[in-house]
Amino acid sequence: MSSRKADATKTPTWQLVAVWTLVLVPMGWGVLETLAKAAQLFS
Amino acid sequence: MAGFLDRERTVAGPGFNRWMVPPAALCIHLCIGQVYAFSVFNLPMTRLIGITESAPGDWKLTTLGWIFSISIVCLGLAAAFAGSWLERVGPRKAMLLSATCFGGGFLVSALGIWLHVIWLVYLGYGVLGGIGLGIGYISPVSTLIKWFPDRPGMATGMAIMGFGGGAMIGSPLAVGLMAFFSGPESVGVAPTFVTMGLIYFTFMTIGALLVRLPPEGWLPAGYQPPAESGKLITTAHVHVDEALKTPQFYLVWMVLFLNVSAGIGVLGQASAMSQEMMPGKIEAAAAAGFVGLLSIFNMAGRFIWASASDYLGRKNTYLVFFALGMALYAAVPPAAAMGSVVLYVLCYCVIMSMYGGGFATVPAYLKDLFGTMHVGAIHGRLLTAWAAAGVMGPVLINYIREFQIEAGVPKAQAYTVTMYIMVGLLFLGLICNALIRAVDSRHHHGEPDTGGSRS
Numbered sequence: 001m002s003s004r005k006a007d008a009t010k011t012p013t014w015q016l017v018a019v020w021t022l023v024l025v026p027m028g029w030g031v032l033e034t035l036a037k038a039a040q041l042f043s
Numbered sequence: 044m045a046g047f048l049d050r051e052r053t054v055a056g057p058g059f060n061r062w063m064v065p066p067a068a069l070c071i072h073l074c075i076g077q078v079y080a081f082s083v084f085n086l087p088m089t090r091l092i093g094i095t096e097s098a099p100g101d102w103k104l105t106t107l108g109w110i111f112s113i114s115i116v117c118l119g120l121a122a123a124f125a126g127s128w129l130e131r132v133g134p135r136k137a138m139l140l141s142a143t144c145f146g147g148g149f150l151v152s153a154l155g156i157w158l159h160v161i162w163l164v165y166l167g168y169g170v171l172g173g174i175g176l177g178i179g180y181i182s183p184v185s186t187l188i189k190w191f192p193d194r195p196g197m198a199t200g201m202a203i204m205g206f207g208g209g210a211m212i213g214s215p216l217a218v219g220l221m222a223f224f225s226g227p228e229s230v231g232v233a234p235t236f237v238t239m240g241l242i243y244f245t246f247m248t249i250g251a252l253l254v255r256l257p258p259e260g261w262l263p264a265g266y267q268p269p270a271e272s273g274k275l276i277t278t279a280h281v282h283v284d285e286a287l288k289t290p291q292f293y294l295v296w297m298v299l300f301l302n303v304s305a306g307i308g309v310l311g312q313a314s315a316m317s318q319e320m321m322p323g324k325i326e327a328a329a330a331a332g333f334v335g336l337l338s339i340f341n342m343a344g345r346f347i348w349a350s351a352s353d354y355l356g357r358k359n360t361y362l363v364f365f366a367l368g369m370a371l372y373a374a375v376p377p378a379a380a381m382g383s384v385v386l387y388v389l390c391y392c393v394i395m396s397m398y399g400g401g402f403a404t405v406p407a408y409l410k411d412l413f414g415t416m417h418v419g420a421i422h423g424r425l426l427t428a429w430a431a432a433g434v435m436g437p438v439l440i441n442y443i444r445e446f447q448i449e450a451g452v453p454k455a456q457a458y459t460v461t462m463y464i465m466v467g468l469l470f471l472g473l474i475c476n477a478l479i480r481a482v483d484s485r486h487h488h489g490e491p492d493t494g495g496s497r498s
Contacts, residue, residue, distance in 0.1 A: 010056070037331055
C-alpha cells in the first residue's frame with residue numbers, strides 16, 4: 001500500500017488532468033451536438 | 044528517432060500511473076471513428092464542379108460509395124496482417140504509423156478532390172486511410188489489457204467507446220469546416236480534408252507519445268491473479284498461429300459476426316427504416332434525431348457492457364446480447380404496428396447498445412481464452428468478422444425490404460421479415476456462444492500469468 005502511495009506521486013496530477021481533458025472535451029462536444037439533434041425526435 | 048519508437052523505449056518507468064494510457068488510446072480511437080461520419084462528404088462531393096448542383100462530369104454517389112467500402116476492407120486486411128507486427132514492435136510505432144496513414148490519407152484525398160481524380164481519393168482515404176484505421180483500431184487494445192488485467196473489459200471498452208464517439212466529433216467538425224471554407228466557387232471539401240488530416244495526425248501523434256507498456260510481469264497493486272486457469276479464463280498464452288487452429292477462435296468469430304450483422308444493417312438504414320415503419324409518427328427531422336440517439340447508445344454500450352462483462356463474465360454478457368436481442372427484434376414489428384414511438388425507439392436503443400457492446404467486449408473475451416501475449420494479433424485476425432458483417436448486414440436489410448415491396452407488402456411492414464431473420468441470426472449466435480469452452484492446454488505456450496512485480 002505504501003508503495004502505491006509513493007508511485008502515485010511519480011505521475012503528476014496535472015498531467016492526468018491534462019490528458020483526460022484533452023480527450024473528454026472533444027468527446028463531450030460531440031455528444032452534446034448529437035443530443036441536440038436527438039432532441040428533434042421528441043419535439 | 045527509430046530508437047524512441049522502439050518497444051523497449053515505450054516501457055513505463057516505476058510509478059507510472061496506468062490511467063494515463065486510456066486517454067492515449069482514446070486519442071487514436073476518437074480520430075479513426077470519423078470513418079462512420081464519412082457520409083457527410085458524399086453530397087458535397089457530387090457538386091465539386093457544379094457547386095450548387097451536380098454538373099456533367101461530377102462524381103456520382105455510387106462512385107463515392109466505394110471510398111467507404113475500400114476503407115473498411117483495408118481496415119479488416121490491415122488489422123489481420125499487422126497484428127503480429129504490432130505485438131513485435133510495440134504500440135508507439137504502430138500508433139504513429141496509423142496517424143501517418145490516416146492523416147496522410149486525408150491529404151492524398153484532398154489532392155484527388157482538388158485535381159478531380161477519383162482514384163487518388165480511393166488511394167488516399169480508401170487504402171491509406173483504411174490501413175491507418177486497421178492498425179489504429181488494434182494498436183492500443185492489447186496494451187490496455189496488459190495495464191488492466193483486473194478490469195480488461197472496462198479498459199478496452201473505454202478505447203472502443205472512443206471509436207463510437209469519433210463519428211459524433213467528425214460529423215459536426217466536417218460540416219462546420221465545409222461551411223467555413225465554402226464559397227461561390229468551391230464547396231470547401233478539399234481544404235476541409237487538409238485541415239482534418241492535420242488535426243487528426245496531431246491528435247493521434249499525441250496518443251502515440253503518451254502510450255506506455257507495463258514492465259514485464261507488472262501487476263496492479265493489490266491485484267492477485269488467479270493461481271490457475273478458471274472455467275474459461277486461462278493463465279497461459281496461445282500463439283496467434285495456434286489460436287487459428289482452435290474451434291474457439293472460429294466460434295468467437297461467428298459470435299462477433301452474427302452480433303455485428305444484426306446491428307450494422309439497422310445502423311446504416313435507421314433513418315429511412317424508422318420513417319417507413321412509423322409513417323406519420325417519425326418524419327425526416329425526427330429520423331435524424333433517431334440516428335443521433337442510436338449513435339449515443341452505440342457509444343455508451345461499448346463502455347457499459349464491456350465494463351459489466353468484468354463482473355458478469357464474457358460468455359454471460361454475450362448470452363444477454365443474444366437472448367435480449369432476440370426478444371427486442373421480435374418486439375419491433377408489434378411496437379411499430381401499435382404506433383408506439385417510445386417503445387420502438389427504446390427497442391432499437393438497447394439493440395444498438397448491445398451492438399457496440401459486442402465490439403468492446405470481444406478483446407477481453409479473447410484475452411480470457413487465449414491469454415494476453417498475442418491478444419492484439421488474434422484480435423486483428425478476428426476483425427475480418429466485422430468486414431464480413433459489413434457486407435451481410437446491409438444486404439439483408441436492403442434486399443429483403445425490396446423483395447417484400449415488390450411482392451406487394453406495404454412499406455410499413457416491409458421490414459417485419461427482416462426483423463425475424465435477425466432473431467434467427469441472434470439465435471445462431473446464442474448457440475455458437477454456448478459452444479465455447481476453455482482452450483485445450485495442448486495449444487498453450489509460454490509462462491502462465493501467475494505473478495510478477497507490482498507497482
